[in-house]
Amino acid sequence: MKVGVIRFPGSCDDIDAQQAAARVGEAVLLWHRERDLQGVDAVIVPGGFSYGDYLRAGAIARFAPVMESVAEFASDGGLVFGICNGFQVLCEAHLLPGALLANTSLRFVFRQVELEVVRNDNPFTATCEPGERLSIPVKHTTGRFYAPDDQLDALEQRGQVVLRYAPGNNPNGSVRDIAGVCNEARNVFGLMPHPEHAVDALTGSTDGLKLLQSIAAHARQPAAAA
Amino acid sequence: MATVAPGRASTEPRYRQLGLSDYEYELILERLGREPSPVELAMFSLMWSEHCAYKHSRRLLRRLPNTGPHVLLGPGENAGAVDVGSGMAIAFKVESHNHPSAVEPFQGAATGVGGILRDVFAVGARPIAVLDSLRFGEPGQSERSRYLLERAVAGIGHYGNSIGVPTVGGEIYFESSYEQNCLINAMCLGLAPHSRLIRSAAAGPGNVLVLLGALTGRDGIGGASVLASAELGEGDAEKRPSVQIGDPFTEKKLLECCLELLDGELLVSLQDLGAAGLTSASAEMASKGRVGLDIEISNVPLREPGMAPFEIMISESQERMLCVVEPERVGAVLAVCERWETLATPIGQVTSGDHLRVLNHGRPVADLPVHVLVDDCPLYDLEPVEPENGIYPASAPVLHGGEPETQVLLTLMRSPNISSRRHVFEQYDPVVQSRTVRRPEQADAAVLQLGDGSAIAVSIDGNGRRVACDPRRGAAEAVYECAANLACVGAEPLGLTNCLNFGNPEKPHVAWQLTEAVEGLAEACEALGVPVVGGNVSLYNEAPTGPILPTPVVGIVGKLPDAETAGRLGFARAGDAIALVGPYDPAYAGSELAKLRGAHVGGELPAVDLQALRAAHAAVREGVRAGRLVSAHDIAEGGLAVALAECCVAGGIGARLTLPGGFDLFGEAPGCGFVVSGPPEALAGFTIIGEVGGEALEIEGRLKLSVSELQAAYECGLPDLLERRC
Numbered sequence: 015m016k017v018g019v020i021r022f023p024g025s026c027d028d029i030d031a032q033q034a035a036a037r038v039g040e041a042v043l044l045w046h047r048e049r050d051l052q053g054v055d056a057v058i059v060p061g062g063f064s065y066g067d068y069l070r071a072g073a074i075a076r077f078a079p080v081m082e083s084v085a086e087f088a089s090d091g092g093l094v095f096g097i098c099n100g101f102q103v104l105c106e107a108h109l110l111p112g113a114l115l116a117n118t119s120l121r122f123v124f125r126q127v128e129l130e131v132v133r134n135d136n137p138f139t140a141t142c143e144p145g146e147r148l149s150i151p152v153k154h155t156t157g158r159f160y161a162p163d164d165q166l167d168a169l170e171q172r173g174q175v176v177l178r179y180a181p182g183n184n185p186n187g188s189v190r191d192i193a194g195v196c197n198e199a200r201n202v203f204g205l206m207p208h209p210e211h212a213v214d215a216l217t218g219s220t221d222g223l224k225l226l227q228s229i230a231a232h233a234r235q236p237a238a239a240a
Numbered sequence: 241m242a243t244v245a246p247g248r249a250s251t252e253p254r255y256r257q258l259g260l261s262d263y264e265y266e267l268i269l270e271r272l273g274r275e276p277s278p279v280e281l282a283m284f285s286l287m288w289s290e291h292c293a294y295k296h297s298r299r300l301l302r303r304l305p306n307t308g309p310h311v312l313l314g315p316g317e318n319a320g321a322v323d324v325g326s327g328m329a330i331a332f333k334v335e336s337h338n339h340p341s342a343v344e345p346f347q348g349a350a351t352g353v354g355g356i357l358r359d360v361f362a363v364g365a366r367p368i369a370v371l372d373s374l375r376f377g378e379p380g381q382s383e384r385s386r387y388l389l390e391r392a393v394a395g396i397g398h399y400g401n402s403i404g405v406p407t408v409g410g411e412i413y414f415e416s417s418y419e420q421n422c423l424i425n426a427m428c429l430g431l432a433p434h435s436r437l438i439r440s441a442a443a444g445p446g447n448v449l450v451l452l453g454a455l456t457g458r459d460g461i462g463g464a465s466v467l468a469s470a471e472l473g474e475g476d477a478e479k480r481p482s483v484q485i486g487d488p489f490t491e492k493k494l495l496e497c498c499l500e501l502l503d504g505e506l507l508v509s510l511q512d513l514g515a516a517g518l519t520s521a522s523a524e525m526a527s528k529g530r531v532g533l534d535i536e537i538s539n540v541p542l543r544e545p546g547m548a549p550f551e552i553m554i555s556e557s558q559e560r561m562l563c564v565v566e567p568e569r570v571g572a573v574l575a576v577c578e579r580w581e582t583l584a585t586p587i588g589q590v591t592s593g594d595h596l597r598v599l600n601h602g603r604p605v606a607d608l609p610v611h612v613l614v615d616d617c618p619l620y621d622l623e624p625v626e627p628e629n630g631i632y633p634a635s636a637p638v639l640h641g642g643e644p645e646t647q648v649l650l651t652l653m654r655s656p657n658i659s660s661r662r663h664v665f666e667q668y669d670p671v672v673q674s675r676t677v678r679r680p681e682q683a684d685a686a687v688l689q690l691g692d693g694s695a696i697a698v699s700i701d702g703n704g705r706r707v708a709c710d711p712r713r714g715a716a717e718a719v720y721e722c723a724a725n726l727a728c729v730g731a732e733p734l735g736l737t738n739c740l741n742f743g744n745p746e747k748p749h750v751a752w753q754l755t756e757a758v759e760g761l762a763e764a765c766e767a768l769g770v771p772v773v774g775g776n777v778s779l780y781n782e783a784p785t786g787p788i789l790p791t792p793v794v795g796i797v798g799k800l801p802d803a804e805t806a807g808r809l810g811f812a813r814a815g816d817a818i819a820l821v822g823p824y825d826p827a828y829a830g831s832e833l834a835k836l837r838g839a840h841v842g843g844e845l846p847a848v849d850l851q852a853l854r855a856a857h858a859a860v861r862e863g864v865r866a867g868r869l870v871s872a873h874d875i876a877e878g879g880l881a882v883a884l885a886e887c888c889v890a891g892g893i894g895a896r897l898t899l900p901g902g903f904d905l906f907g908e909a910p911g912c913g914f915v916v917s918g919p920p921e922a923l924a925g926f927t928i929i930g931e932v933g934g935e936a937l938e939i940e941g942r943l944k945l946s947v948s949e950l951q952a953a954y955e956c957g958l959p960d961l962l963e964r965r966c
Contacts, residue, residue, distance in 0.1 A: 026404025030674045063402045066489025153669045
């Protein structure tokens with residue numbers, strides 16, 4: 015499997031994501047000005063503060079040349095995985111539903127949180143069990159997932175809510191404790207926690223590796239080319 | 241036009257408004273043989289300020305040892321650097337941003353971080369960690385101190401988080417003497433292959449001077465002289481225009497751009513623009529390289545029109561660097577900068593003389609011999625006099641003596657100086673760059689893996705209250721304490737950086753504090769064999785109510801051969817034995833308990849048996865490295881009882897202890913004692929004092945408290961003071 019990690023000016027967790035993905039496959043960086051995705055099997059939109067996030071988190075990055083290719087790649091069924099700022103970018107790009115608002119504390123929060131896997135019928139949590147707990151850190155100021163109630167009902171009904179913060183672990187006030195959602199086609203996924211910072215016991219936890227292993231397993235399936 | 245020294249009488253001569261003394265101005269006239277031009281006068285006022293010239297401290301600082309087998313870059317460069325093996329170097333430095341933060345805490349603290357990051361990547365190292373040492377007034381009594389804390393922490397987080405450098409540690413103390421003069425000291429560590437380390441000396445007449453990064457505006461005009469080199473007082477709000485505004489996004493691009501330029505070997509030298517902006521950067525580069533420079537000021541890209549030449553030369557706009565490039569490589573440099581969307585403008589060239597010339601559309605507006613500007617600033621001897629009486633008021637007592645020890649321990653655990661810093665460190669990203677092996681509250685020092693299996697450890701320490709009691713011993717204690725923190729994770733010190741935060745050195749008692757403290761630092765560094773590779777001095781931290789507590793802040797970087805064996809502070813396994821290690825002979829004077837009882841700031845600090853201290857540090861370090869010790873924690877503020885409680889809270893498990901009758905539970909002897917735990921057979925040779933287990937901390941015949949009660953006191957202490965939900 016070959017994973018491409020986008021590098022915007024202001025990306026901070028791009029190298030972290032590349033190193034984490036390299037544990038399950040080949041991983042390359044994709045420059046924000048380039049449209050060529052270099053034949054990757056999956057794209058990671060990493061964390062950080064793309065373009066400084068001065069207007070609104072992710073609002074500028076969605077217009078980057080590389081994102082045009084990512085949108086096409088996603089509409090062709092390619093796997094796109096947004097982490098933190100990447101989740102914000104994918105919401106701004108309307109590749110994922112909902113929006114990320116300022117944390118209820120109005121502060122940046124770093125915390126090792128417990129997540130609950132809601133579903134595993136998607137390429138991102140396929141190696142997990144529903145109800146399984148994952149210990150993964152969050153670090154953000156703008157991570158409160160929001161969508162109107164009727165949309166949330168529809169998301170849940172269609173199985174698009176993939177990860178929740180475990181009871182007592184919601185760090186930002188996200189509605190219904192939602193930590194990660196996918197699109198209707200289940201090939202685009204975003205989450206606020208940082209699985210790339212949970213891939214090594216030495217630095218904390220290995221639970222985030224399961225998401226990357228799920229992607230790698232999916233990429234190995236012959237049908238994934240469809 | 242911006243007034244450079246707001247609030248001062250306009251009838252004073254210009255040089256006095258700019259902070260130069262009559263004597264200094266006479267000296268300038270003599271050295272130049274003429275009157276300086278307005279641009280030259282502005283340049284002198286900054287280069288001859290305390291902040292740039294260290295005129296009251298330079299002679300003292302020569303006392304600090306600065307050589308050692310691991311030292312690659314010593315004092316005088318943008319940051320010091322030590323060898324960490326495998327061809328890699330760690331560059332590091334601590335610097336203050338006190339006065340700007342007292343005026344505008346968010347931007348002051350943010351740009352403090354931005355500045356120290358630039359110092360580190362200016363020597364070619366990628367910043368991999370930030371620590372902060374903060375001081376404020378009493379949060380329980382001062383709304384201003386709560387505001388300064390919250391805004392400074394937000395500013396530090398804003399910059400560090402946004403630029404992708406983890407904030408891995410730090411310390412905070414609250415004392416009333418910091419009410420007007422908060423201290424914001426930021427330390428940065430960077431990693432570089434030896435081959436990428438670069439110096440700032442300009443070289444090669446004909447080479448091109450290229451300015452990188454942000455536009456030059458009027459922000460921070462005169463910051464070094466107006467803010468950093470005078471006491472704070474009335475009208476500080478008017479100084480707000482002197483505080484710089486930070487833009488971490490611009491710096492992030494500048495950082496990546498500079499490292500790519502260095503990796504491509506495209507630069508001759510590199511220097512960051514900090515205090516005194518282009519004036520200081522160009523003068524330092526010329527001075528170190530023994531060359532001259534011509535700067536064409538009309539080429540400097542400006543953020544606002546109509547800036548006067550002197551404003552361009554002294555602007556402290558952030559996120560700028562100056563580099564020297566061979567003419568044939570200018571094109572390649574500009575191409576890398578374009579890729580990173582970083583402005584790059586040739587603004588001058590290296591010349592063979594020794595003059596720094598500033599030209600405006602070809603017309604000279606300044607033409608100064610570099611050595612006069614950089615080296616001829618008069619150095620002043622201090623006139624130290626030990627004060628006969630204490631100069632600091634006692635704190636209001638919250639304990640009166642006679643309380644049960646249970647209550648004393650709980651009061652200490654929730655006290656401002658001891659309680660958990662979670663509220664603060666949760667606002668910082670400690671894990672970006674994937675090196676962080678030990679985060680805050682997991683161990684006494686932060687631990688960062690280097691990628692070859694080894695790791696470095698870093699800690700920052702300094703207790704001004706103890707230095708006020710005895711500047712020599714108190715400053716030495718900061719070194720011992722910091723080294724003890726490193727021992728607890730299994731690291732051996734390689735190098736030290738310090739920031740000397742003091743009051744007005746022209747006052748005899750402050751001069752005495754400074755002189756004694758430097759002597760104490762030097763003695764401790766010599767005793768432990770740790771060289772000082774760089775640092776910073778912040779003087780005039782003084783308000784009408786008096787000086788701050790003398791506050792030398794010490795940061796030490798050390799090495800662990802194996803990241804996997806890095807120590808932890810929390811008790812972990814029921815049945816493990818607990819031992820007390822080290823020449824631990826605690827005393828009441830200068831302790832946190834003494835403060836809470838309203839004792840005067842004074843008394844004799846305990847003497848230290850250096851040979852025993854070194855042996856204890858080595859024993860703990862080796863025990864951790866060998867995996868014999870399951871936990872290790874140094875005994876600091878609040879004494880043995882607090883250290884034990886912290887081990888219980890961190891591990892979520894209790895302990896039962898038996899101590900000799902009359903043992904001083906709350907006295908302190910920083911850096912001298914450790915609480916360690918491990919299998920009983922692994923602790924042979926240490927003094928066993930108890931066993932891990934249960935759900936309470938029980939010291940036989942003295943006190944018993946459940947771990948949950950201790951945890952609640954510890955974790956709610958600071959949020960309660962800040963009126964935050966715990």
